[in-house]
Amino acid sequence: MTTTLGGGRPSAGTTAVDPVVRRARWSLLGLFLVFGLVNPSWLSRLPSIRADLGLTSGQLGALLLVGACGSLVAVGTTGVFVTRFGARAAILCATTGNLVGFALVAAGVAAADVPLFAAGVLVNGACGAFINVPINLGAALVEQRVGRAILPHFHAAFSIGAAAGALVGAAFSAAHVSVTAHLLVVAVVVAGTRFALVRPATALVPRPGRAAPSVVASVDEDATAVVAAAPRGSSTRAALAAWAEPRTLLIGCVLLAASLSEGSASNWLALAVVHGFDSAEAVGDLAYGTFVIAMTVFRLSGTRLIDRYGRVAVLRASGVASILGLALFGLAPSLGLSWLGIVAWGCGAALANPIAIAAASDDPLRAPGRVSVVTSFSSVAQLSAPPVLGLLADGWGERHALLVICAAMVLSLAVAGQVRPLSRTKRQPLR
CATH class of the missing domain: 1.20.1250.20 (MFS general substrate transporter like domains)
Incomplete structure (x- = not known):
């Protein structure tokens, strides 16, 4: 079967x-x-x-x-x-x-x-x-x-x-x-x-x-295709060559957007609720807890969506949910409506990261280099997001500053087709 x-x-x-x-x-x-x-x-x-x-x-x-x-x-x-x-x-x-x-x-x-x-x-x-x-x-x-x-x-x-x-x-x-x-x-x-x-x-x-x-x-229906690890020299060259692969770099953009979304919530969401709605610190912590729960529940239950509709469709739907959730959180006039945005944002942030990793790993022999490349985009997000959002928050407030993440989500939507699984014929042999 x-x-x-x-x-x-x-x-x-x-x-x-x-x-x-x-x-x-x-x-x-x-x-x-x-x-x-x-x-x-x-x-x-x-x-x-x-x-x-x-x-x-x-x-x-x-x-x-x-x-x-x-x-x-x-x-x-x-x-x-x-x-x-x-x-x-x-x-x-x-x-x-x-x-x-x-x-x-x-x-x-x-x-x-x-x-x-x-x-x-x-x-x-x-x-x-x-x-x-x-x-x-x-x-x-x-x-x-x-x-x-x-x-x-x-x-x-x-x-x-x-x-x-x-x-x-x-x-x-x-x-x-x-x-x-x-x-x-x-x-x-x-x-x-x-x-x-x-x-x-x-x-x-x-x-x-x-x-x-x-x-x-x-x-396939008849046989299992088994791969063998290549000699160290060729596989090392392949790991370095991953930095020149357009598909791998575009998948890295997907992970960049996912890391900005998830990481910014970790760093700024509680503070944005406290300052944006003049709330107690405990309310801000509860808001971030809501985000984490929404993300975790969707990571546990969303795999069926990937199996049924495919990576590309789910990634696009996740991007739309993140954009709508961020917009509602950043622009809603009341904490109650903003809370709905937090839930949508958490659901949208759940699956992009694992989808990107899965796409980078389609070819097992080239996977180490490709996974390393795409995760480097996550490190760039971790390095750049805190100071950039901090500067924006000083002028706009934390809640409005988080809206800039929508730009990264639009980029993720634009390159979502790159996470489509590779067919066996598109996998290049190591040299």
């Missing part, structure tokens, strides 16, 4: 019962969850960190941009690293690096040493890219083996982890646990989880220079 994945690529649903695929799926869900947990856990302690370091809010914000710079630098090389050394090696190196990075951050806070703190933030930013690319790659390959859209489920796990991280941070703060102890506990727990799950989570990713019979490129 043949099924279609993402609106056009055939795949066999029978592979979903493969125990290797099943273990990879659950292990990756765990990795996404702890990946989502890390940053909100320690960012929730920023007031204490600012006080311990003796910084102003502006100085602390500038230090946090160091992490985004580290991520942007690292994401450009992650595809080459994964292609040459493997996804497992990337996750192990990043996990070890995170232990070092959080130790530096913890020591910097304990000693009120700003350069030490900044060094830890830089290391953690770079390590985040080395986790992001291989787990997204692994999730995309699991989706291909299952034969139906499930990548949004992994991103839902990330959202659940982010909510859990905020709760963990609140619990440590309420218990008067020091920031240093908090960071070290979280770092050890996250590292232990990653070390335990990395082997099954990366079982489907081609190993450098070895055959990868578990990676299925396409399945």
Whole structure:
């Protein structure tokens, strides 16, 4: 029985019962969850960190941009690293690096040493890219083996982890646990989880220079087409060549818009509600919680829409929902109407990110380089959005400043056709 994945690529649903695929799926869900947990856990302690370091809010914000710079630098090389050394090696190196990075951050806070703190933030930013690319790659390959859209489920796990991280941070703060102890506990727990799950989570990713019979490129009624990993030299060249592929760069624009939408809500939504409607801080937090719930629910339930209507149609509908939601949130005269905009915005932001990752992973052999390229657009969004929106918010107010994200959503709509699944004949051999 043949099924279609993402609106056009055939795949066999029978592979979903493969125990290797099943273990990879659950292990990756765990990795996404702890990946989502890390940053909100320690960012929730920023007031204490600012006080311990003796910084102003502006100085602390500038230090946090160091992490985004580290991520942007690292994401450009992650595809080459994964292609040459493997996804497992990337996750192990990043996990070890995170232990070092959080130790530096913890020591910097304990000693009120700003350069030490900044060094830890830089290391953690770079390590985040080395986790992001291989787990997204692994999730995309699991989706291909299952034969139906499930990548949004992994991103839902990330959202659940982010909510859990905020709760963990609140619990440590309420218990008067020091920031240093908090960071070290979280770092050890996250590292232990990653070390335990990395082997099954990366079982489907081609190993450098070895055959990868578990990676299925396409399945028809009669046979399964199996790809083999190419020699390291050719695959490394392919990872670098991804930067010159128009389709990959345009998919990166989709991820840029998705990251701006989701990230801006994380940074500015609560503040926009508080200042825009003269509301209490708790109301702003509840507004952002509504956004996260809407996004998470739609990530869990929206996969059926992708299977039925295809990636392109769902991405376009998501873009329209985001634009309408942002417009309603930014222009509505009352908080009640604005709240409806928050729900529409959250639903629209849910599926664009996983759709872009899935599209970049259509060809398993070229996926590491392509996923690395498109995720670099996400890092650009993280780096550029805070200062740009901050400047606009000073003149227009946070609620109106968020309307500029609509321009990115229009760009995403314009290039949505690029996420259409690649046919086997359009996949170029490695040289």
